[in-house]
Amino acid sequence: AQKVTQAQTEISVVEKEDVTLDCVYETRDTTYYLFWYKQPPSGELVFLIRRNSFDEQNEISGRYSWNFQKSTSSFNFTITASQVVDSAVYFCALLTSGTYKYIFGTGTRLKVLA
Amino acid sequence: DTGVSQDPRHKITKRGQNVTFRCDPISEHNRLYWYRQTLGQGPEFLTYFQNEAQLEKSRLLSDRFSAERPKGSFSTLEIQRTEQGDSAMYLCASSFSTGVPGANVLTFGAGSRLTVL
Numbered sequence: 001a002q003k004v005t006q007a008q009t010e011i012s013v014v015e016k017e018d019v020t021l022d023c024v025y026e027t028r029d030t031t032y033y034l035f036w037y038k039q040p041p042s043g044e045l046v047f048l049i050r051r052n053s054f055d056e057q058n059e060i061s062g063r064y065s066w067n068f069q070k071s072t073s074s075f076n077f078t079i080t081a082s083q084v085v086d087s088a089v090y091f092c093a094l095l096t097s098g099t100y101k102y103i104f105g106t107g108t109r110l111k112v113l114a
Numbered sequence: 115d116t117g118v119s120q121d122p123r124h125k126i127t128k129r130g131q132n133v134t135f136r137c138d139p140i141s142e143h144n145r146l147y148w149y150r151q152t153l154g155q156g157p158e159f160l161t162y163f164q165n166e167a168q169l170e171k172s173r174l175l176s177d178r179f180s181a182e183r184p185k186g187s188f189s190t191l192e193i194q195r196t197e198q199g200d201s202a203m204y205l206c207a208s209s210f211s212t213g214v215p216g217a218n219v220l221t222f223g224a225g226s227r228l229t230v231l
Contacts, residue, residue: 045222091156101170104156
């Protein structure tokens, strides 16, 4: 069965702190894709990143970085020097080969306080 | 392009009534998805279309739910005889299929919030 677990329901940090959002996934497939989406208060989910199971290279995009580790089935997301505008719910999602059905985690609500 | 549009944004209805939601995807996108999101949960897959063909339906989609995409452009999601448990945000997303599932990044609309009294 496919499953995505985001154990952190809510995280609060003070602006400029670094914060890591955890994502653990389960799948028996060898080919799969992992995603992070951001859902701001407006409600529209916004794509942040996609990784495939054959590419374990970490990625950095500005203040955002992602750590993909197949050995622990984790795809964690770190925001460096957080800002108030980062406040949102962040979802990790899994897509296995041969299907177009994304499996989302329950999300982590991030509150960045000024 | 204005992105994925959903209408109405909010709908309040009484139990037993029928409701219909409309989604206009990004024009060049050939895949369209419906998801449902309840408070504190992630989006749950309901169904998806490639062009006008409905290719997969979730078991969550009871007989009271029906979705169409008649000309491969906009889509409608109808819920008949609504129940209080249907209260949720109904999200539409679209993508352009390259034949590789993982390459399909979803673009979401802002959602249609349904409240069943």
